[in-house]
Amino acid sequence: MTETVMRTDGAAIGRADRRKEDARLLTGRTNWTDNIQLPGTLYMSCLRSSMAHAKILSIDATAALELDGVVHVFTGKDFPELAGSTCVWPVTDDIKMSTFPAICLDEVKYAGDVVAIVLANDKYVAVDALDLIDVDYEHLDAVVDMEEALKPGSPLVHSEMGTNECYVARMPCGDYEAAKAKADLVVRRRFINQRLIPNTMEPRAVVAAPMGMSDEITIWSATQIPHVLRVLLALLTGIPENNIRVVAPDVGGGFGAKLQINREEVLALVLAKKIGKPIKWTETRSEHMVATHHGRDQIQDIELAVTQDGQILGMKVDLLADMGAYLQIITPGTPLLGMFMYSGIYKMEALDFTCTGVYTTKTPTDAYRGAGRPEATYAIERIVDEAAAELGIEPLEFRKRNWIKHEEFPYTQIAGLTYDTGNYEAATARALELFGYDELRAEQTARRASGDTVQLGIGISTFTEMCGLAPSRTLGALKYVAGGWEHCTIRALPTGKIELVTGTSPHGQGHETAWSQIASDIIGVPVEDIEVVHGDTGRAPYGMDTYGSRSLAVGGQAIKMAGERLVEKARLIAAHQLEASPDDIEFSAGTYSVKGDPEKSTTIQAVAFEAFTAHNLPDGMEPTLSGESTVDPMDFSYPHGTHLAAMEVDTETGMVKLRKYVAVDDCGIQINPMIVEGQVHGGLAQGIAQAMFEGALYDNDGNLLTGSMGDYLLPSAADLPSFITDRTVTPSTTHPLGTKGIGEAGAIASTPAIINGVVDAIRHLGVTDVFMPASPQNVWRAIQTAKNGGAA
Amino acid sequence: MTHISVTVDGLHRHGDVEPRLLLVHWLREDLGLVGTPVGCDTSNCGACTVLVDGRSVKSCSVLAVQVDGKTVTTIQGLAEEDGEWHPVQKAFKECHGLQCGFCTPGMVMASVDLLSENPDPTEEEIRNGLEGNLCRCTGYHNIVKAVATAAAEMKGASS
Numbered sequence: 001m002t003e004t005v006m007r008t009d010g011a012a013i014g015r016a017d018r019r020k021e022d023a024r025l026l027t028g029r030t031n032w033t034d035n036i037q038l039p040g041t042l043y044m045s046c047l048r049s050s051m052a053h054a055k056i057l058s059i060d061a062t063a064a065l066e067l068d069g070v071v072h073v074f075t076g077k078d079f080p081e082l083a084g085s086t087c088v089w090p091v092t093d094d095i096k097m098s099t100f101p102a103i104c105l106d107e108v109k110y111a112g113d114v115v116a117i118v119l120a121n122d123k124y125v126a127v128d129a130l131d132l133i134d135v136d137y138e139h140l141d142a143v144v145d146m147e148e149a150l151k152p153g154s155p156l157v158h159s160e161m162g163t164n165e166c167y168v169a170r171m172p173c174g175d176y177e178a179a180k181a182k183a184d185l186v187v188r189r190r191f192i193n194q195r196l197i198p199n200t201m202e203p204r205a206v207v208a209a210p211m212g213m214s215d216e217i218t219i220w221s222a223t224q225i226p227h228v229l230r231v232l233l234a235l236l237t238g239i240p241e242n243n244i245r246v247v248a249p250d251v252g253g254g255f256g257a258k259l260q261i262n263r264e265e266v267l268a269l270v271l272a273k274k275i276g277k278p279i280k281w282t283e284t285r286s287e288h289m290v291a292t293h294h295g296r297d298q299i300q301d302i303e304l305a306v307t308q309d310g311q312i313l314g315m316k317v318d319l320l321a322d323m324g325a326y327l328q329i330i331t332p333g334t335p336l337l338g339m340f341m342y343s344g345i346y347k348m349e350a351l352d353f354t355c356t357g358v359y360t361t362k363t364p365t366d367a368y369r370g371a372g373r374p375e376a377t378y379a380i381e382r383i384v385d386e387a388a389a390e391l392g393i394e395p396l397e398f399r400k401r402n403w404i405k406h407e408e409f410p411y412t413q414i415a416g417l418t419y420d421t422g423n424y425e426a427a428t429a430r431a432l433e434l435f436g437y438d439e440l441r442a443e444q445t446a447r448r449a450s451g452d453t454v455q456l457g458i459g460i461s462t463f464t465e466m467c468g469l470a471p472s473r474t475l476g477a478l479k480y481v482a483g484g485w486e487h488c489t490i491r492a493l494p495t496g497k498i499e500l501v502t503g504t505s506p507h508g509q510g511h512e513t514a515w516s517q518i519a520s521d522i523i524g525v526p527v528e529d530i531e532v533v534h535g536d537t538g539r540a541p542y543g544m545d546t547y548g549s550r551s552l553a554v555g556g557q558a559i560k561m562a563g564e565r566l567v568e569k570a571r572l573i574a575a576h577q578l579e580a581s582p583d584d585i586e587f588s589a590g591t592y593s594v595k596g597d598p599e600k601s602t603t604i605q606a607v608a609f610e611a612f613t614a615h616n617l618p619d620g621m622e623p624t625l626s627g628e629s630t631v632d633p634m635d636f637s638y639p640h641g642t643h644l645a646a647m648e649v650d651t652e653t654g655m656v657k658l659r660k661y662v663a664v665d666d667c668g669i670q671i672n673p674m675i676v677e678g679q680v681h682g683g684l685a686q687g688i689a690q691a692m693f694e695g696a697l698y699d700n701d702g703n704l705l706t707g708s709m710g711d712y713l714l715p716s717a718a719d720l721p722s723f724i725t726d727r728t729v730t731p732s733t734t735h736p737l738g739t740k741g742i743g744e745a746g747a748i749a750s751t752p753a754i755i756n757g758v759v760d761a762i763r764h765l766g767v768t769d770v771f772m773p774a775s776p777q778n779v780w781r782a783i784q785t786a787k788n789g790g791a792a
Numbered sequence: 793m794t795h796i797s798v799t800v801d802g803l804h805r806h807g808d809v810e811p812r813l814l815l816v817h818w819l820r821e822d823l824g825l826v827g828t829p830v831g832c833d834t835s836n837c838g839a840c841t842v843l844v845d846g847r848s849v850k851s852c853s854v855l856a857v858q859v860d861g862k863t864v865t866t867i868q869g870l871a872e873e874d875g876e877w878h879p880v881q882k883a884f885k886e887c888h889g890l891q892c893g894f895c896t897p898g899m900v901m902a903s904v905d906l907l908s909e910n911p912d913p914t915e916e917e918i919r920n921g922l923e924g925n926l927c928r929c930t931g932y933h934n935i936v937k938a939v940a941t942a943a944a945e946m947k948g949a950s951s
Contacts, residue, residue: 022885025893026877026900028827028867035826123821124812201831201839201894201928252829252894253928285832508892508929678888678934685931709836709926717919717932746931 012517012527013737016674019513020527024250031249033205033222034282041207042071044268044281045126047116047133048290049108052144052361052702053155054137056106059116064132069125072275073133074267075116076105082270083236084114084263085326085364088481089333091357095167098158098359100326102263102270108137109157109325110361111703112290114263119271119279142702146299146320146358157325157359166323166357167332171339173414174350176305179314183305187387193375194772195297195322195696197712198368200507202252203288208268209278211245218245218538219269224254225545226505228482230537232261232329237270244269248535251507255686256367257292258507259547260329264291289707294696295368297322298335298375304383305350310393312402314350317342317379323357324364330371331364332357333480337372337548340415344380345424345464345640346402351414361702367547369686369747373465381461381752382769389763395756396428396437399462410733417466419638420733423666424462427728431642431664434724440646440660448764453652455764456659459645459757463749467741468553468637486550487542488558489628490519490566494612496605498523498530500559503543504551505535509743510675511551515559517671518737522563524590524604542630549639549741552671556737557631566627570607573625576618577602577610637732637740641665643749647757651765654780656692656758662724665745668731669738676742680725683746689715690747691754693773713773762786796860800825801869809856815849816840818856819866827868828897831926838925841898842866848905850898850924867897870904879949880904880942889938891929899925903939911950912943 024030061073084102104115116133120126141155148154149164157164180186200222208219217239223229226246234241251258268279283291303316321335330337335355343351370377388398404411406423413419437458444456469475470484487503500519504511511534516527533539544554567587574592575582584595593601607625610616614623646660663680670676693713697705706712731738751772758774759767766786771778793808800823807822819825819842828851831839835853842851843865851864870878880903883889890896899922906913906921913921918939919932927935 018885019888021893022890025890025896026867026881026884027871028825028897030827030829030893032826032829032894034829035820037821037824124810199928201837201892201926202829203831251892253892255928282830285834285837510891674888678891678930681931681933682891682929683931686928708834709832710834714836714926714928716923716926717936718923720919720932722915722933722936723931 012520013671015517015672017513017517017527017672019510020516021510021512032202032252033207033220033249036207036220038207038209038278041278041280042119042121042275043123043126044279045118045130046114046264047130049111049113049115051108051137051139052111052142053140054108055140056104056108056115057136057138060134061116064118064129067125067129067132069122070118070120070129072119073116074103076101076103079103080105082266084266085261085328086232086236087327087329087331089330090479091169091332091336092167095332096161098326100263100328102266110363112363117267142361142700144360144362144698144700144702146322146360149358149360157361164359166359169336169355171353171415173416174314176314176316176350176352179350180305183313184308185306185390187304187306187383187390189302189383189386189769191300191302191379191382192771193296193298193300193378196295196368196690196694197289197696198255198257198292198295199288199714200253200255200257203283203285204258204262204264204292205282206265206268207278207280208272210272210276215243216245217243217269217272218247219265220247220249221265222251222258223248224251224258224505224507224547226535226537227503227543227545229261229265233266233269236266239269239273245538248505254507255369256295256371256547259367260293286708289712290363290704293328293364293366294324295365296375297365300375300379302379302383304387306387306391308391310391310398310401312346312348314348315342316352317354319355321355321357322362322365323359324362325359326364328364328366331366334365334367334371335375338376340417341373341376341466342380343414344377345404345462347404348414362698369683370744371548373744374687374748374751377463377465377748378752381463382755385460385756385759386768395460403462417636419464420635421730422464422638422640423728423730424640427640427664427666428462428642430726430728431644431662434664434726435644435660435662437644454648454650455761457647457649457757457759457761459647459753459755459760461643461749461753461756464638464640465745465748466636467549467639468633468735469548469550470636471634472632483632484544484554485630485632486544486555486558487630488555488562489626490523490562492566492604492608492625494609496529496608498525499533500530501533501540502555502559503540503545504555505543505545506551507546509546509551510672514552514671514675518556518559519563522560523567549743552739553637553735553741554631554633556739557633557735558629560736561629561631562627564627565629566625569627570604570625572618572621573607573610574602635734637735639665639667639740639742639745641745641749643753645753645757647754647761649758649761649779651762651783654776654783656774656779658688658692658721658754661721663746663749664726664728665742666728666730667742667745668729668740670727671739676727677725679742680746681723683744684723684750685715685720687747687750688720688754691751691772691774693719695773794857796857798859799863801866811855811857813856814852815854815856815859816851819851825866825868828866829894831894836926837895838902839895839898841901841925843901843905846908848902867900870900878904879945880907883938883942883945887934887938887941889930889935895925895927899927899935903942906939907943907946911947915940
């Protein structure tokens with residue numbers, strides 16, 4: 001019989017529950033893809049091109065095949081038609097789409113492209129064999145720089161296209177030329193949003209295995225997108241979708257890097273099917289640096305037209321966006337995810353947006369934490385500081401004169417988005433209070449006056465972003481080949497335990513905890529009795545996965561709706577059991593009772609058991625108790641916030657120190673404030689890392705110079721301070737739980753805050769920009785260039 | 793092949809290993825102790841940190857043959873025999889010092905070693921002490937808080 005557990009703990013939403021996930025993660029009882037060891041496994045290794053651009057003349061694998069333990073070597077000739085990835089977002093009608101081969105057939109297009117793969121019965125042997133494969137290349141010129149790539153006569157990445165221009169996307173909003181004609185000042189800057197390497201702590205990994213009882217092949221992958229991956233694997237390989245089960249087990253971080261379909265996944269699946277044995281591949285970190293997609297990489301030419309008294313009239317955005325050598329899942333769309341966000345929180349009458357996608361012989365780019373929105377936010381928050389400086393207006397005052405006031409919401413901004421709610425004044429006021437703004441400004445003035453070699457700067461970022469991808473019709477209008485809905489099924493099992501099946505696919509976000517909290521409040525069952533099932537197309541067949549701060553904003557709605565449906569069905573059963581009209585049944589904290597007669601009651605767990613036995617259900621009612629929902633969101637959500645950074649810059653060495661960082665975010669209703677804060681911290685670290693530490697560098701021949709963790713500077717604990725964080729709460733009115741999303745906010749807001757602070761510290765020396773990362777070298781050069789009379 | 797004999801997480805383990813076999817691969821693949829993950833190939837990330845005779849070691853930068861006769865403790869052997877977690881494990885949960893959890897085994901083992909050397913570290917000492925362990929999720933804020941919390945807890949327990 002069902003054990004009845006009464007809730008006594010009050011509302012779960014808003015409570016800082018410690019995470020359910022932690023028990024296994026803190027004791028090593030984890031299930032990373034690389035942990036999976038199946039009998040008879042063949043280990044796959046990839047021979048990657050050492051050249052950025054070359055013809056493959058011949059491949060000799062004889063010696064590799066003679067190595068004890070090597071079972072197969074495959075080259076492009078074995079799979080001439082097989083694509084290794086695909087693009088689901090052809091952003092314009094005339095976009096030039098590349099084909100990404102699973103294994104290169106006759107040409108390599110970036111250093112790291114795959115020319116052969118080895119299968120061996122030992123992972124060390126699989127790697128040894130790579131050294132024994134002899135590839136004869138004919139050198140072709142690399143194309144590294146985007147502006148060079150667009151010049152006539154440039155070497156071509158895809159010669160059949162006749163150009164390196166992938167696409168040109170335009171979005172003119174309002175009349176920019178008219179706005180500009182009215183302006184007293186047009187501020188122009190070129191910002192470089194450098195290339196980044198995501199570096200999830202868990203490298204990518206995949207295991208594919210025929211699972212015996214049917215034609216099914218199970219593929220475990222360190223992926224953010226098991227559901228999308230299943231569809232795409234079926235389309236690329238021709239293996240029927242209903243024979244493919246994708247499992248994302250414990251996944252160690254994503255940040256967009258695992259929002260992808262990769263050639264290693266395609267090959268593992270095809271080879272498992274062909275050979276009939278488990279195939280396993282695990283990326284090394286050095287492979288990750290060249291083989292997992294990169295992020296950002298834009299040249300941003302920005303104009304802001306303003307009046308003398310500090311009113312923004314219009315903005316012009318002209319982007320060059322580096323695609324790398326091939327288009328992967330949303331390569332061309334990534335810069336356009338920021339397209340609507342260039343006006344930020346400000347009112348203006350025109351926004352003229354153009355983005356040119358460019359092919360180069362480098363690792364493909366794609367989504368990385370924020371995906372297009374960090375770039376947009378960087379541009380607007382940097383240019384408003386520059387405009388304020390040129391006009392001689394305090395940068396915060398300049399922002400206040402232009403931002404949307406809280407009483408003006410809902411507000412339809414220049415790119416056509418309607419921001420439902422927001423309160424920039426409140427977030428800013430709280431941030432100023434926590435920061436000690438006036439004191440720091442006074443210290444800055446004193447240091448200027450004394451000619452201190454260490455100068456202080458204050459960086460401001462008052463940002464918004466769009467989360468909750470996305471209304472499916474909007475995605476369709478943008479030519480994205482999928483919907484933006486999310487699914488949830490909640491099942492009340494006969495024993496009163498709850499199975500919550502979600503289509504989101506967490507990789508560090510704590511969905512098991514937060515989703516339990518939501519469901520607990522709706523169906524009145526303790527969080528510990530709720531098991532969240534995710535990341536397995538066999539157990540959670542419907543889903544659109546986790547990216548773009550969508551899981552709570554969209555998936556949360558599905559949980560709410562599914563829970564409410566379950567509660568409503570149970571109400572009918574309870575009414576029948578209690579011999580009352582359903583209208584007379586009240587539901588509170590898991591208990592159904594008859595209005596005015598609280599003694600007559602039953603619990604949702606008891607109802608679940610009745611629904612299982614089905615001995616005494618209302619006439620015509622189907623047995624079992626569950627609720628399910630697939631929700632298409634009615635709109636995006638718009639989290640916002642105010643971030644402030646105090647930056648110390650040594651004007652003699654260029655050394656930059658982040659002294660204090662305050663982040664006040666408004667993500668609406670918080671399900672678990674502890675998890676929210678953790679998301680903010682992590683986002684801050686990544687955004688600050690772009691501003692201060694990281695950058696993928698290539699030489700002119702297309703070789704990645706930052707090809708290991710020894711060369712690519714990921715910040716450690718010693719490189720960062722503790723952060724001061726808080727939230728204001730302005731609930732979303734377009735999302736039924738009032739939530740907005742928080743996964744990317746820190747990464748979006750912090751990069752311009754840091755650089756604004758660095759420039760503010762040394763603006764009196766004539767500096768108007770500093771290239772990212774603000775390394776001692778880049779900062780010192782900016783100071784020297786300014787000293788020598790050049791604009792930095 | 794070389795024969796080795798090692799105490800791992802309290803159990804006596806033997807094995808014949810290739811001289812080039814890394815400790816982390818012996819743990820993961822021969823012993824099935826997959827709680828210790830591999831995050832890089834340049835000994836930068838520290839995800840694979842274990843204790844060898846009580847001191848933290850990146851198990852990707854040690855050969856299995858080098859621990860012959862020694863005692864190795866992994867994240868899977870850190871709790872008491874009755875399942876009671878180590879104060880560092882408890883503090884990581886309490887302070888939300890982990891998100892995806894991939895760096896966590898190494899971060900916890902490095903923190904245990906740090907606290908054994910310096911039971912009362914300042915924030916700066918914690919940050920410098922964990923410099924060899926990378927995390928991409930937490931921004932380190934709550935990791936630092938967890939280590940300080942564990943230090944206070946352990947100090948209280950020992951006084």
